[in-house]
Amino acid sequence: MAGAPLLELQHISLSFKGVKAVTDISFTVQQGEICALIGPNGAGKSSLLNVINGVYPPDEGMVGFNGNSYRKMQSHQAAVQGIARTFQNIALFKGMSVLDNVLTGRNLKVKSSWLEQTFHIGRAASDIAKQRQKAEEVIDFLRINQWRNSIVGTLPYGLQKRVELGRALASEPRLLLLDEPMAGMNSEEKAEMSGFILDTQRELGTTVVLIEHDIGVVMGLSDHVVVLDYGRKVGDGTPDEVRRNPEVIAAYLGTSH
Amino acid sequence: MANNTLPHQLAHQAATQPKRIALRHKHLGIWHEQRWQALRGEIGQLVDILDGFGFKRGDTLVLLTHPRREALLLSLAAQWLGGIAAPLDPTLEEDTLALLLTHLKPAFAFAEEQQQVDQVLANSRPDVRIIYAEARGLSAYSQMTLHHYQRLLQDTPAAARAPLAEADQSAFALYRVNGERHVQVEHFRHGELLEEGRHLVFAERLGRNEEAFAARVFATSGHLRYLLSPWLTAGFTLNFPESIVTRDADRRELGPTLVVGTRDTYQRLESLVRARLPVPDSLLGRFITYALRPDGTLLQRLLGYWLVKRPLRDVIGFSRIRVPLLIGPALPAESLHFFKNLDIHIRTWDKIANWRTLSTTTSRHVPSGQDAAADDIKRVS
Numbered sequence: 285m286a287g288a289p290l291l292e293l294q295h296i297s298l299s300f301k302g303v304k305a306v307t308d309i310s311f312t313v314q315q316g317e318i319c320a321l322i323g324p325n326g327a328g329k330s331s332l333l334n335v336i337n338g339v340y341p342p343d344e345g346m347v348g349f350n351g352n353s354y355r356k357m358q359s360h361q362a363a364v365q366g367i368a369r370t371f372q373n374i375a376l377f378k379g380m381s382v383l384d385n386v387l388t389g390r391n392l393k394v395k396s397s398w399l400e401q402t403f404h405i406g407r408a409a410s411d412i413a414k415q416r417q418k419a420e421e422v423i424d425f426l427r428i429n430q431w432r433n434s435i436v437g438t439l440p441y442g443l444q445k446r447v448e449l450g451r452a453l454a455s456e457p458r459l460l461l462l463d464e465p466m467a468g469m470n471s472e473e474k475a476e477m478s479g480f481i482l483d484t485q486r487e488l489g490t491t492v493v494l495i496e497h498d499i500g501v502v503m504g505l506s507d508h509v510v511v512l513d514y515g516r517k518v519g520d521g522t523p524d525e526v527r528r529n530p531e532v533i534a535a536y537l538g539t540s541h
Numbered sequence: 542m543a544n545n546t547l548p549h550q551l552a553h554q555a556a557t558q559p560k561r562i563a564l565r566h567k568h569l570g571i572w573h574e575q576r577w578q579a580l581r582g583e584i585g586q587l588v589d590i591l592d593g594f595g596f597k598r599g600d601t602l603v604l605l606t607h608p609r610r611e612a613l614l615l616s617l618a619a620q621w622l623g624g625i626a627a628p629l630d631p632t633l634e635e636d637t638l639a640l641l642l643t644h645l646k647p648a649f650a651f652a653e654e655q656q657q658v659d660q661v662l663a664n665s666r667p668d669v670r671i672i673y674a675e676a677r678g679l680s681a682y683s684q685m686t687l688h689h690y691q692r693l694l695q696d697t698p699a700a701a702r703a704p705l706a707e708a709d710q711s712a713f714a715l716y717r718v719n720g721e722r723h724v725q726v727e728h729f730r731h732g733e734l735l736e737e738g739r740h741l742v743f744a745e746r747l748g749r750n751e752e753a754f755a756a757r758v759f760a761t762s763g764h765l766r767y768l769l770s771p772w773l774t775a776g777f778t779l780n781f782p783e784s785i786v787t788r789d790a791d792r793r794e795l796g797p798t799l800v801v802g803t804r805d806t807y808q809r810l811e812s813l814v815r816a817r818l819p820v821p822d823s824l825l826g827r828f829i830t831y832a833l834r835p836d837g838t839l840l841q842r843l844l845g846y847w848l849v850k851r852p853l854r855d856v857i858g859f860s861r862i863r864v865p866l867l868i869g870p871a872l873p874a875e876s877l878h879f880f881k882n883l884d885i886h887i888r889t890w891d892k893i894a895n896w897r898t899l900s901t902t903t904s905r906h907v908p909s910g911q912d913a914a915a916d917d918i919k920r921v922s
Contacts, residue, residue: 383570420569425677430786432570487677 290315290491291336291459292348298331299343305331306515309345313459313508318485318492320502323512324535329495330372332512333461336493337369338362350458363392366458370448370465372495378437382447385436386422389454390415422450425487426480442473449480453488460484462494466501474498478505503527511535546731547712548584548621548704550773555581558776561749566610567783567791577776580614586697587618590688594670596649598623598705601714603645605629605638605661606653607785608758611674611690613769615651616759620712620731623705627714628759631657637718639664644724645716651690655679658687708732713765729765738770741890745864747799751777752861754797756788756806763868767890768801789813792858799864804872807865807887810857811876814883817856833882850883859885866890 289312296309306328313319321329334340336347338357346353349365357365368389376385394415396407423429426446431439436447445465452460465481466474478501484490496502502509503523511519511532519525519532526532544553554563559578566573575583596602602619604612604626616626629641631653642664650665652658654675661671662684672688673679679687706712711728719725741747759769772779777799782791792800802810819825831837832845854860865880867889880887 417569420571424569429570429783430790433790483677486680 287315288351289313289348290350291493292353293332293336294346294348294353296332296335296342296345296347298328298335298340304515306335306512309512309515309517311510311517311520313491313493316485316489316491317507318481318494318505319508319510320506321493321495321510321512322497322499322502323518326514327512328515329512330463333369333463333493333495336362336459337367337461363455366456367461368452368455368457368459369461370445370452370463372463372467374441374444374448376436376444376448376451378435380436381433382428382436382439382450383419383423383432385447386419386450386454387415389422389451390418392455393418418456419454422453425453425483426450442469442476445469445473445477446480449477449484453484453490457490460490460492462492462496464495464497466496466498474501481505545708545735546620546704546706546710547734547770547773548617548706550735551577551584551617552581552704554773554776558749561776562778563776564610564613564779564781565795566781567787570783572794575610581701582699583694584614584618584621585701586694586699587615588621588702589700590672590693590697591615591618591622591624591649594649596622596624600624600649601627601645601647603627603629603642603647603650603661605631605642605657606651606674606758607631608755608781609653609674610781611672612651612653613755613759613779615672616713619649620706621702621704623707623710625711625714625728627716629716630758635660640718640722641716641724658682706731708735713759715762715765727762729762734765734770735774737766737892738772738774741767741771742775745799745866745888747771747775747777747864749776751775751799751864752795752797753777753779753799753801754792754795754858755779755781756785756792757801757803761803761868763803763866763891764801766892767866767868768799771799789858793855794858796858796861798861799866800859800862801866801868803869804867807867807872807880808876810859811879813857814853814879817853835882846884854883854885859883864888 291313294310297307298305309332321332323329331340335342338359338361341356346355347357349367377388394411396411400406400408423432426449428443428446428450431443436444449465466477469477481492482505485492506523509521509523509526510517511526513535518535519529555577560576562574563577563580564575596619602615602624604616606612612628619626627645629638638660642661647661647665647669649670650661651672652661654673655678658671658673658679661669668686670686672690672693674690676689708731710731712731712734713729715727717725753768753772755768757764759765780795780797782788818829821830829849832841832849834841837845851860862885865885865887867887868891871889872887877887
């Protein structure tokens with residue numbers, strides 16, 4: 285994991301109407317690692333993800349991605365740069381099929397113009413075939429082939445989460461941000477989703493930053509853990525280092541919330 | 542007859558109908574076709590690959606996979622060199638598979654993906670040559686004897702050599718563990734399989750235009766006799782679903798004319814149809830009863846066909862079915878009657894098995910040794 289980091293947060297602070305969400309957060313994520321953001325509810329984890337992919341501009345600090353530094357990155361710019369994300373609450377097109385939802389993740393990869401697509405001329409045919417092929421590769425990767433044509437809203441929750449991961453993977457991201465990908469899942473579904481996240485890292489080489497409350501899952505899955513508490517960073521290291529950090533134990537691991 | 546073997550039959554089909562479709566398989570949601578000539582070419586490459594690995598006459602290639610075209614092609618390539626294909630059902634319980642693999646001690650194997658590769662590695666010789674289909678999860682494996690099917694093909698030039706198989710040689714060996722934990726084997730010779738296949742082709746008037754559906758791995762005698770052999774004999778198209786979980790949807794898309802199923806297959810299909818039927822006492826239920834009366838008027842029969850039978854046959858992908866075959870245990874009379882009402886006349890084709898017991902140990906770890914060395918061979922039915 286040596287070399288320049290893929291993601292670098294430098295002194296990020298963010299507040300909403302005077303309420304500090306995160307304060308002076310700095311950490312780096314190396315290319316190809318799984319980094320977990322953990323902390324009690326309200327610690328600022330989701331806000332930080334929103335800063336990384338440009339939903340919120342930080343009050344202070346810089347976001348470095350792939351060698352470039354941004355004071356303020358637009359969401360569209362983040363997507364173009366190769367940052368994709370999933371949401372805490374499923375944000376799929378419930379009335380559309382699994383395949384169509386995954387295909388929406390290919391929007392930025394479409395090369396043909398709207399005119400070519402409307403009249404099915406020029407690059408349109410090959411473009412459609414290519415996007416379909418890529419979407420099908422993701423469907424196969426996540427083993428959701430049998431639900432390819434199912435309407436997403438009719439699928440169980442765990443499968444919908446997998447489809448959402450599929451839509452994010454369809455954009456072929458370099459950095460994947462997962463906001464509580466296992467929330468509301470039973471242990472079997474969690475194990476399955478953990479397997480897919482590991483496969484995403486190992487087989488596709490995608491760097492992953494995830495928020496997760498299940499400490500057992502986090503410690504088993506992550507290469508690197510960042511602990512937040514009340515908007516401040518209280519721990520940053522390998523799972524073992526974090527597990528032994530007294531400040532972390534006091535703030536999070538040793539207490540129930 | 543010297544050329545009465547499966548590879549010779551394949552070569553014959555490639556020579557006489559090179560441009561017709563031999564195989565169709567679904568991959569990433571799209572059906573892909575392979576013509577007899579191209580199939581012959583790919584098997585020729587596989588023959589060279591196996592030969593390069595040191596596979597020779599009398600050797601066994603173990604196949605641990607769900608139904609896949611790669612497994613079928615490798616089986617034929619092994620037989621081309623005078624070898625034996627030994628397909629194992631990957632859905633068997635883990636300790637049963639371990640017992641079979643420990644007994645077989647394969648030197649050559651085809652494994653579908655990481656799980657099957659692990660099972661073969663754990664129960665085989667350290668120098669086992671494994672060809673695998675799905676590379677996922679295997680990039681970190683350091684074994685030099687692991688080979689990816691597609692990459693092997695890319696690195697191997699086209700080749701064509703004459704088959705070395707002979708009619709009285711074993712083409713397939715099926716292995717199982719009986720209730721007393723004894724390993725048993727049943728061998729299928731080329732000549733015998735082709736004879737069975739020709740018998741079915743003649744009796745069911747199978748031709749080149751059939752579309753057969755291979756949803757089960759070729760690990761039962763019925764599938765070898767009544768699907769694989771007729772495919773090579775009649776030269777029709779064999780279709781593979783994308784995966785075991787998509788087989789019903791794939792069958793619907795395809796509408797095969799020939800299906801070889803077990804009791805479980807047909808009972809599952811029956812439950813799919815029954816799930817679509819309305820409550821018998823409802824208005825719709827009474828209409829269906831009216832329309833399906835076997836002694837009905839012409840109007841009843843027409844309504845029954847267009848409004849009931851046809852849509853229900855579509856549900857299970859039997860819209861074009863001509864030859865639905867049952868192998869293994871019989872279907873209950875009620876199920877047979879149910880399918881008959883839909884104009885699906887299931888025929889039973891099977892033959893008494895001829896299993897030979899190869900070991901009498903009840904231990905999980907059977908001593909290694911080839912079938913020929915088995916000292917306690919007895920016939921069971």
